[in-house]
Amino acid sequence: MSTVLELKNATKYIDNGLNERKVILNHVNLKINQGEFVTVLGGNGAGKSTLFNSIAGTVALSEGDLFINEQNITAYSEEKRASYLSRVFQDPKMGTAPRMTVAENLLLALHRGKRRGLKLRKINEERALFTKICSEVGNGLENHLDTPTGNLSGGQRQALSLLMATLTKPELLLLDEHTAALDPKTSKQLMLLTEQRVKEGELTCLMITHRMEDALHYGNRLIVLQKGQIIKDLNKEEKEKLTLQDLLLFFEEEAEEISIE
Template sequence: MTKPIFQLKSIVKTVNEGTPEQLNILDNVNLDIYPGDFITILGSNGAGKSTLFNTIGGNLKPDSGQVIYNGKDITRMSVVRRTEFLSRVFQDPKLGTAPRMTVAENLLLAEKRGKKHSLVPRNLKSQMRKFKEITAKMNNNLDDRLETATGNLSGGQRQTLSFLMATINRPGMLLLDEHTAALDPKTSEQLMNITDNTINKEKLTCLMITHHLDDAIKYGNRLLVLHQGKISYDISGEEKKNLTKEKLLTFFNDIQ
């Protein structure tokens, strides 16, 4: 039987503790994530989606419970150490790249993420052919802008670069935090196609927060619905394949 690659065990995160406004923004969350899972996540504002990602990424430490990666307790592991196996793409295209560095320099930096650094030449020129091949697959002219400062790219090109940087080393876990939300519909669709192709081809394990019902239904093999800090629904298999927007909306109506 396949073992989970990642587990959340009885995770609780509380805010305003000891006051009338005390709230469990994660309320005894249990989640097993298996190798190759592509999990889409839906939930209203305040449901706990960002807190879930911050707990997985190490930005927040739970008040109780365990975070397990490949059988090892990483609950207290730092964000920096988690970059050895975990990558994240944020909603804001500006957050994933260094604006004054070129596209090629950003990709080179991403290749070294989570690895030990030493005083050796960066050998950027020797990597240019590979970077051109990688970026050419994006079909948005990013391959013609390898020597362009990232701050001068369009939002779509910059977010595509962020995605490339997050996946260039085939991470053990990939977190996509509404990574298409700031893009126009056409660019969003292009990036989602790239995302789906990459995840399936590389057999990545991925969690993706989205506010698009259509994307949550279309992509991935599992769908989670969060509500008030709990996983209200975990839909997979034939139920996920046969899921419709109307059926999904009934889930939200049931938990209101």
């Protein structure tokens, strides 16, 4: 099985002056193999967001290296890494262009990384595809292909972000607490869509979640971050034996910072 992502001694620290150094990622070593769906748990300040930002290139590592498909991309810009990665953020307003319609957003995603021109004719050619994938969401998104994305509900917009991120198969899909801003019903609906898109696309995925039940139910591997280090890395069989109480014990004092929903 090929390795899609590898971090070697990934370290991020901030010098606050007066010889004070805050370590956010502490020599993290991590391999993600093709087809793995890895859920990531950790309390506030554990380093989850910094881990994702380091992978995406929005934060530069202080030390260490990062590889995609065995190619060292540590020095690559965020824009260059975007050809390998897709990311869905916590905020439904991120990841879509609000003044463009649903169909126009999907067309941009369909031609990600290609030379393209945005033309109505091309949208009409892809309309059947867009209607089909939007109808699979289950929230009426297929009825809003000509609606500006800024006019959608939070749940519809987040579902659109997920469709855009998975429309063309990325090397790695990053889900950055993508259900956190949604109500429980909408969150559950989006997670079902997420599982469907990951399975059907045979995607390699890293998902940060603050919902322990989602961490237990979804994915085939679980890692737990604490103080910038991976303190648990559980495979599918180990993960299936876990209970909510087991996860709470991992965190001790930090457990209260993670909601159980």
